[in-house]
Amino acid sequence: MTTTDSLATHVTVTAGSFMTDVVEASAHVPVLVDFWAPWCGPCKQLMPILDRLAAEYGGRFKLAKVNTDEQQQLAQQLGIRSLPTVVLFKDRTTVDHFVGILPEAQIRELLDKHLPTVSDGPLAQVQRLKAAGDYAGAQEAIGHLLARDPENVGLRTEAAELHVLDGDVDAAKQILTQLQAKEPNHSLVKRLAALITFSDVIARHPDVRSLREQLAANPADLELQHAMAVHQLLAGDVEPPLQTWLEMMRSHRQFQDDLARRSLILAFELIGDADPIVPQTRRAMARLLF
Incomplete structure (x- = not known):
């Protein structure tokens, strides 16, 4: 059975769901699979980077995670020998991978080589409006995305950041409070908290x-x-x-x-x-x- 973490940017995959959530899903959108274990220090360093990229890329790829301690047979079948191992699936096959920790810039290069262009991503219109300073228009656009995916932490933090840019820090704080109540340690939630704290200084x-x-x-x-x-x-x-x-x-x-x-x-x-x-x-x- 597939489990999607509350407010998370990834799906947790098991041996039973791997074919559906990774192989078959990759026919529609590339799937980046992170093979990790709770005892693996480098895995824990890599996780927030992948979470942040999944949120930032706004649906251009799907992030899946496999806990190899719980899914040992699956890891053996796939030949996973070192952790972390990250594999990119596209069109039902593997197209790229890396082992260990790469600098974020290199991970972006790997993704950009295989992913749809940014103009195809659902956040593209939001980013264009944001860059043009049309924060109200960007909020309307992201509202449509949130209507389809209301628990997406990347969309919710993006909406909060737009409130900050538009001068409505109180609205951003309301979103932050909701996110912190559910997942206070998420890297995007921590980033939003930092932005709001610094925005209070700017206001003074x-x-x-x-x-x-x-x-x-x-x-x-x-x-x-x-x-x-x-x-x-x-x-x-x-x-x-x-x-x-x-x-x-x-x-x-x-x-x-x-x-x-x-x-x-x-x-x-x-x-x-x-x-x-x-x-x-x-x-x-x-x-x-x-």
Whole structure:
């Protein structure tokens, strides 16, 4: 029997459902199968990356997971010898695979080589409207998708992010509260929580030009430093804010209940572990902590 995790971006597959949920399903949409085990550390590192990609690709592929401890016979039949092993099925056959952990960029390359173009994905219209700044139109489009798949965590977090972009942070917080009640440890839910926390900072300091002027007049003001770091992070300039918060940890650890350390942890959720700057900054944090 197939089990779909509540609010998850994947389907859990057993020996009994493999032919239906993987082989036959791949005739309609590519299926990426993650063979893992609870004791496998690299498997746990890879999982949130695959979950995030499944949500981001918006239906262009289906993510399936096989717990090899529970499905040992299936793993043996398929020749799975190392974990994690990830296999891509398309048109009822295997077309690609990798063993171990790959950088996220390489996983994207593998997927993009075999998947339908982005213009074919159900989230394509949402992304186009979002890029054009038509947040109301994007919300309407994603509403139609949610009507067909109301428990999809990727769609729900995307809807919440659109609320943030449209200035309705309260609506985003309502969605976040619902998601946290069901699956607080999901990587996309954690990412949304980080975005909303930082959006509250932006709401207190919305004018970046004025913020720069205030910082020029008061360069030692830690609250202004923090606000500027948040603006930089959300604008995609990730290295300066990480360095700001590391320096705040060194010199003002007690400021606002260890705000710098907490901000770094939230930033990691937004950036993602696949970016090499995250493990590099984690090591710098560890040296300051210990």
